[in-house]
Amino acid sequence: MVNESADYTSLTRVLMPGQLQAPPPLAVYVHLPWCVRKCPYCDFNSHAQRGEIPEQRYLAALTRDLELSLPLVWGREVRSIFIGGGTPSLFTGAGIDQLLCLLRTLLRVSPVAEITLEANPGTFEMARFKAFRDAGVNRLSLGIQSFNSRHLTALGRIHDAAEARAAASAALELFETVNLDLMYALPEQTLAEARQDLETAISLGPAHLSAYHLTLEPNTPFAAAPPPLPDDDAAADMQLMAEATLAGAGYRHYETSAFALPGQECVHNLNYWTFGDYLGLGAGAHGKLSQHDRIERQARSKHPQAYMDAVLGESETSWNETRRLTRSDRVFEFMMNALRLTQGFDPRLFEARTGLPLRVAETALQAAEARGLLLRTPDNIRPSEQGRHFLNELLQMFLPEDAA
Numbered sequence: 086m087v088n089e090s091a092d093y094t095s096l097t098r099v100l101m102p103g104q105l106q107a108p109p110p111l112a113v114y115v116h117l118p119w120c121v122r123k124c125p126y127c128d129f130n131s132h133a134q135r136g137e138i139p140e141q142r143y144l145a146a147l148t149r150d151l152e153l154s155l156p157l158v159w160g161r162e163v164r165s166i167f168i169g170g171g172t173p174s175l176f177t178g179a180g181i182d183q184l185l186c187l188l189r190t191l192l193r194v195s196p197v198a199e200i201t202l203e204a205n206p207g208t209f210e211m212a213r214f215k216a217f218r219d220a221g222v223n224r225l226s227l228g229i230q231s232f233n234s235r236h237l238t239a240l241g242r243i244h245d246a247a248e249a250r251a252a253a254s255a256a257l258e259l260f261e262t263v264n265l266d267l268m269y270a271l272p273e274q275t276l277a278e279a280r281q282d283l284e285t286a287i288s289l290g291p292a293h294l295s296a297y298h299l300t301l302e303p304n305t306p307f308a309a310a311p312p313p314l315p316d317d318d319a320a321a322d323m324q325l326m327a328e329a330t331l332a333g334a335g336y337r338h339y340e341t342s343a344f345a346l347p348g349q350e351c352v353h354n355l356n357y358w359t360f361g362d363y364l365g366l367g368a369g370a371h372g373k374l375s376q377h378d379r380i381e382r383q384a385r386s387k388h389p390q391a392y393m394d395a396v397l398g399e400s401e402t403s404w405n406e407t408r409r410l411t412r413s414d415r416v417f418e419f420m421m422n423a424l425r426l427t428q429g430f431d432p433r434l435f436e437a438r439t440g441l442p443l444r445v446a447e448t449a450l451q452a453a454e455a456r457g458l459l460l461r462t463p464d465n466i467r468p469s470e471q472g473r474h475f476l477n478e479l480l481q482m483f484l485p486e487d488a489a
């Protein structure tokens with residue numbers, strides 16, 4: 086017999102262990118892999134351009150890639166798009182317009198989505214930057230690295246100090262939001278020079294600044310023949326100076342390397358750091374997509390030619406690797422992202438994003454707390470100051486036992 090007075094409106098689906106109540110927010114990352122030339126410290130999937138970039142063929146491959154990916158994200162709203170590289174500003178304004186039209190046509194892109202494009206000062210042309218803005222890019226991320234020509238030369242960059250300033254000023258005139266990327270602990274850099282770079286950046290007034298420690302990545306020319314870098318103590322002094330200088334100028338340090346004026350945090354990167362979903366399109370692009378009963382990562386061929394050949398060929402998927410996250414992967418990957426956030430996370434976010442109860446991480450949380458690397462209240466888990474400065478040590482505590 087049916088109980089007609091029963092109220093079914095508050096019923097929620099009964100979840101099996103590891104299932105998600107609702108999909109996380111969705112972002113889209115598009116990789117444009119070419120650069121004018123390869124910088125000697127760079128380990129990104131970037132390729133020196135030889136002759137003309139095959140822009141139209143690559144856009145055709147991105148179109149096919151997106152079409153093949155649609156079943157995984159169907160109907161979900163996209164809150165941010167990030168066009169990264171490589172040097173996406175090598176693409177024409179018309180090419181970026183074509184790409185954004187494609188994304189808007191096939192996906193439900195929020196009308197207020199944050200749309201970021203990475204650009205390098207060495208490719209700056211006013212008309213091209215204007216065309217990016219007119220295509221719908223509302224946030225420009227500019228790879229300044231330094232305002233000192235000597236350091237730019239040591240980094241193998243194609244721009245000098247004057248070009249860095251000119252590109253930053255034009256970007257600030259044209260775009261709603263601008264991020265300037267800076268690096269510190271550069272070859273033979275002094276503390277005063279690192280401070281000068283920051284003060285120059287602050288004087289231009291960007292909404293967002295990123296300050297990265299130059300590191301020697303394996304399989305790069307810098308790793309093979311290291312330049313004379315500041316020692317660890319000098320680099321740590323630069324980091325502390327950067328944090329104090331930016332705080333004094335009103336920038337909130339919200340992630341390991343990211344600083345923003347109030348309300349200007351990067352929506353796209355916050356989605357990564359809160360273990361949101363993202364669809365990756367393009368050569369070497371990775372995605373992380375959740376279905377109600379699983380979370381998977383997909384990776385595409387890294388080399389642009391191989392990617393285009395695969396996607397435009399007979400293949401029925403655009404990714405050539407897929408990996409389903411185990412319970413311990415979910416714990417580690419969530420912590421690896423969320424503990425980068427200076428203000429940490431609400432414990433309920435862990436359960437919503439991983440589908441697991443927080444008690445599965447209890448042993449590691451207690452151990453990190455006991456070592457002074459983590460602070461906990463019922464509503465918040467965050468790295469202590471020591472935890473922020475020894476982040477790798479903190480994250481290692483969440484590695485699955487067989488990987489530690």
Ligand code: SF4
Binds near residue numbers: 128129131170
């Ligand atoms: S411009 Fe950026 S992506 Fe390109 S090689 Fe240099 S560091 Fe790498």
